[in-house]
Amino acid sequence: SQQGEEDPQALSIQEGENATMNCSYKTSINNLQWYRQNSGRGLVHLILIRSNEREKHSGRLRVTLDTSKKSSSLLITASRAADTASYFCATHTGGFKTIFGAGTRLFVKA
Protein backbone atom coordinates (compact mmCIF):
# COMPACT_ATOMS: atom_id res chain seq x y z
CA SER A 1 0.00 0.00 0.00
CA GLN A 2 1.06 3.60 -0.42
CA GLN A 3 3.28 5.08 2.27
CA GLY A 4 1.40 8.35 2.05
CA GLU A 5 -2.36 8.45 2.15
CA GLU A 6 -4.10 11.72 1.52
CA ASP A 7 -7.47 13.12 2.30
CA PRO A 8 -9.69 14.37 1.01
CA GLN A 9 -9.42 12.62 -2.35
CA ALA A 10 -11.17 15.58 -3.95
CA LEU A 11 -11.92 19.10 -2.79
CA SER A 12 -14.03 21.78 -4.46
CA ILE A 13 -13.95 25.35 -3.11
CA GLN A 14 -14.68 28.91 -4.18
CA GLU A 15 -11.92 31.33 -5.13
CA GLY A 16 -10.68 33.17 -2.04
CA GLU A 17 -11.35 30.28 0.33
CA ASN A 18 -8.64 28.26 2.04
CA ALA A 19 -7.90 24.66 1.07
CA THR A 20 -6.48 22.11 3.49
CA MET A 21 -5.12 18.74 2.46
CA ASN A 22 -3.80 16.05 4.75
CA CYS A 23 -1.25 13.29 4.32
CA SER A 24 -0.54 10.34 6.57
CA TYR A 25 2.36 7.93 6.32
CA LYS A 26 3.42 4.70 7.97
CA THR A 27 7.16 4.54 8.57
CA SER A 28 9.92 6.88 9.72
CA ILE A 29 10.89 9.50 7.19
CA ASN A 30 13.82 11.78 6.40
CA ASN A 31 11.62 14.45 4.92
CA LEU A 32 8.21 15.02 3.39
CA GLN A 33 7.54 17.00 0.25
CA TRP A 34 4.45 18.39 -1.41
CA TYR A 35 4.07 18.54 -5.19
CA ARG A 36 1.44 19.94 -7.56
CA GLN A 37 0.46 18.41 -10.89
CA ASN A 38 -1.67 20.11 -13.52
CA SER A 39 -3.75 17.70 -15.64
CA GLY A 40 -1.31 14.94 -16.55
CA ARG A 41 1.81 17.08 -16.78
CA GLY A 42 5.03 16.95 -14.80
CA LEU A 43 5.01 17.56 -11.08
CA VAL A 44 6.10 20.87 -9.58
CA HIS A 45 7.78 20.92 -6.20
CA LEU A 46 6.07 23.14 -3.61
CA ILE A 47 7.70 22.63 -0.21
CA LEU A 48 10.10 20.24 1.53
CA ILE A 49 9.84 19.83 5.30
CA ARG A 50 12.44 17.85 7.20
CA SER A 51 11.64 15.42 9.97
CA ASN A 52 12.98 17.82 12.63
CA GLU A 53 10.79 20.71 11.42
CA ARG A 54 7.19 21.31 12.48
CA GLU A 55 6.00 24.06 10.17
CA LYS A 56 7.08 25.78 6.99
CA HIS A 57 5.69 28.64 4.92
CA SER A 58 6.11 29.62 1.30
CA GLY A 59 3.93 32.43 -0.01
CA ARG A 60 0.30 31.30 0.34
CA LEU A 61 1.37 27.79 1.34
CA ARG A 62 1.73 26.50 4.89
CA VAL A 63 2.89 22.98 5.64
CA THR A 64 2.89 21.29 9.03
CA LEU A 65 4.47 18.02 10.04
CA ASP A 66 3.60 15.94 13.09
CA THR A 67 6.02 13.02 13.27
CA SER A 68 4.31 11.60 16.38
CA LYS A 69 1.09 11.22 14.39
CA LYS A 70 2.92 10.51 11.13
CA SER A 71 0.92 13.17 9.35
CA SER A 72 1.33 16.40 7.42
CA SER A 73 -1.03 19.04 6.17
CA LEU A 74 -0.86 21.53 3.31
CA LEU A 75 -2.85 24.75 3.60
CA ILE A 76 -3.37 26.99 0.59
CA THR A 77 -4.74 30.37 1.64
CA ALA A 78 -6.82 32.70 -0.53
CA SER A 79 -7.09 30.12 -3.28
CA ARG A 80 -7.20 31.08 -6.95
CA ALA A 81 -8.61 29.31 -10.00
CA ALA A 82 -4.99 28.70 -11.07
CA ASP A 83 -4.51 26.53 -7.95
CA THR A 84 -6.77 23.91 -9.55
CA ALA A 85 -4.55 20.81 -9.74
CA SER A 86 -3.72 17.53 -8.04
CA TYR A 87 -1.58 17.78 -4.92
CA PHE A 88 0.65 14.93 -3.76
CA CYS A 89 2.71 14.38 -0.67
CA ALA A 90 5.90 12.36 -1.05
CA THR A 91 7.96 10.78 1.66
CA HIS A 92 11.53 9.62 1.67
CA THR A 93 12.48 6.69 3.82
CA GLY A 94 15.94 5.77 5.06
CA GLY A 95 16.47 3.78 1.90
CA PHE A 96 15.96 6.95 -0.15
CA LYS A 97 12.90 5.49 -1.76
CA THR A 98 10.32 8.10 -2.79
CA ILE A 99 6.71 7.17 -2.14
CA PHE A 100 3.85 9.38 -3.28
CA GLY A 101 0.50 9.58 -1.58
CA ALA A 102 -2.73 8.99 -3.48
CA GLY A 103 -3.20 12.72 -4.01
CA THR A 104 -5.93 15.30 -3.52
CA ARG A 105 -7.66 16.76 -6.57
CA LEU A 106 -8.41 20.41 -5.86
CA PHE A 107 -10.90 22.37 -7.92
CA VAL A 108 -11.16 26.10 -7.30
CA LYS A 109 -14.23 27.72 -8.77
CA ALA A 110 -13.94 31.28 -10.05
Next chain:
Amino acid sequence: DTEVTQTPKHLVMGMTNKKSLKCEQHMGHRAMYWYKQKAKKPPELMFVYSYEKLSINESVPSRFSPECPNSSLLNLHLHALQPEDSALYLCASSQALAETQYFGPGTRLLVL
Protein backbone atom coordinates in the same frame (compact mmCIF):
# COMPACT_ATOMS: atom_id res chain seq x y z
CA ASP B 1 19.03 25.97 -16.63
CA THR B 2 16.48 24.58 -14.18
CA GLU B 3 14.66 22.34 -16.60
CA VAL B 4 14.33 18.62 -17.08
CA THR B 5 13.50 17.74 -20.67
CA GLN B 6 11.93 14.54 -21.94
CA THR B 7 11.54 13.21 -25.45
CA PRO B 8 9.34 12.26 -27.10
CA LYS B 9 6.21 13.92 -25.66
CA HIS B 10 4.00 11.19 -27.07
CA LEU B 11 4.79 7.67 -28.22
CA VAL B 12 2.62 4.98 -29.76
CA MET B 13 4.18 1.56 -30.13
CA GLY B 14 3.20 -1.99 -30.89
CA MET B 15 3.95 -4.86 -28.56
CA THR B 16 6.85 -6.04 -30.71
CA ASN B 17 8.54 -2.65 -31.08
CA LYS B 18 11.69 -1.39 -29.41
CA LYS B 19 11.77 2.25 -28.44
CA SER B 20 13.60 4.51 -26.02
CA LEU B 21 12.55 7.40 -23.81
CA LYS B 22 15.11 10.11 -23.14
CA CYS B 23 15.59 12.50 -20.26
CA GLU B 24 18.13 15.29 -19.87
CA GLN B 25 19.04 17.77 -17.15
CA HIS B 26 21.81 20.35 -16.92
CA MET B 27 21.47 21.31 -13.28
CA GLY B 28 24.42 19.23 -12.14
CA HIS B 29 22.09 16.89 -10.27
CA ARG B 30 23.57 13.53 -9.32
CA ALA B 31 20.33 11.58 -8.81
CA MET B 32 17.86 10.78 -11.59
CA TYR B 33 14.58 8.91 -11.47
CA TRP B 34 12.02 7.17 -13.66
CA TYR B 35 8.38 7.06 -12.59
CA LYS B 36 5.29 5.49 -14.14
CA GLN B 37 1.93 7.21 -13.64
CA LYS B 38 -1.46 5.83 -14.61
CA ALA B 39 -4.45 8.13 -14.96
CA LYS B 40 -5.74 9.54 -11.66
CA LYS B 41 -3.03 7.68 -9.72
CA PRO B 42 0.17 8.90 -8.05
CA PRO B 43 3.56 8.39 -9.69
CA GLU B 44 5.16 5.02 -8.94
CA LEU B 45 8.91 4.86 -8.61
CA MET B 46 10.59 2.57 -11.15
CA PHE B 47 14.33 3.26 -11.07
CA VAL B 48 16.76 5.55 -9.29
CA TYR B 49 20.28 6.39 -10.40
CA SER B 50 22.78 8.00 -8.07
CA TYR B 51 26.12 9.11 -9.49
CA GLU B 52 25.29 7.21 -12.67
CA LYS B 53 24.86 3.92 -10.84
CA LEU B 54 21.54 2.13 -10.48
CA SER B 55 20.54 2.63 -6.88
CA ILE B 56 16.97 1.41 -6.73
CA ASN B 57 15.05 -0.94 -9.01
CA GLU B 58 11.49 -1.34 -7.85
CA SER B 59 11.04 -4.85 -9.23
CA VAL B 60 10.25 -3.50 -12.65
CA PRO B 61 9.75 -6.09 -15.46
CA SER B 62 12.80 -6.63 -17.64
CA ARG B 63 10.97 -5.26 -20.67
CA PHE B 64 11.93 -1.88 -19.16
CA SER B 65 15.68 -1.30 -19.22
CA PRO B 66 17.19 1.89 -17.80
CA GLU B 67 20.49 3.40 -18.83
CA CYS B 68 22.45 6.36 -17.51
CA PRO B 69 25.14 7.17 -20.12
CA ASN B 70 26.40 10.21 -18.17
CA SER B 71 25.39 12.48 -15.33
CA SER B 72 23.03 14.55 -17.52
CA LEU B 73 21.24 11.82 -19.43
CA LEU B 74 18.84 9.06 -18.50
CA ASN B 75 17.26 6.64 -20.95
CA LEU B 76 14.51 4.08 -20.60
CA HIS B 77 14.64 1.35 -23.23
CA LEU B 78 11.35 -0.35 -23.99
CA HIS B 79 10.90 -3.75 -25.58
CA ALA B 80 7.95 -6.11 -25.94
CA LEU B 81 5.65 -3.95 -23.87
CA GLN B 82 2.10 -4.84 -22.94
CA PRO B 83 -1.00 -2.66 -23.32
CA GLU B 84 -1.11 -2.26 -19.52
CA ASP B 85 2.23 -0.45 -19.75
CA SER B 86 0.44 2.48 -21.34
CA ALA B 87 0.96 5.40 -18.97
CA LEU B 88 2.70 8.72 -18.44
CA TYR B 89 6.43 8.16 -17.85
CA LEU B 90 8.04 10.86 -15.78
CA CYS B 91 11.71 11.60 -15.34
CA ALA B 92 13.04 13.60 -12.41
CA SER B 93 16.37 14.71 -11.04
CA SER B 94 17.62 15.95 -7.68
CA GLN B 95 20.83 17.31 -6.22
CA ALA B 96 21.12 14.17 -4.12
CA LEU B 97 18.92 11.28 -3.08
CA ALA B 98 15.87 12.24 -0.98
CA GLU B 99 16.17 15.91 -1.91
CA THR B 100 13.77 18.07 -3.92
CA GLN B 101 13.01 16.46 -7.25
CA TYR B 102 12.56 18.40 -10.48
CA PHE B 103 10.27 16.69 -12.95
CA GLY B 104 10.15 16.70 -16.71
CA PRO B 105 6.83 17.06 -18.55
CA GLY B 106 6.63 13.32 -19.16
CA THR B 107 6.21 11.02 -22.14
CA ARG B 108 2.71 9.75 -22.73
CA LEU B 109 3.06 6.17 -23.95
CA LEU B 110 0.37 4.13 -25.65
CA VAL B 111 1.02 0.45 -26.33
CA LEU B 112 -1.24 -1.16 -28.90
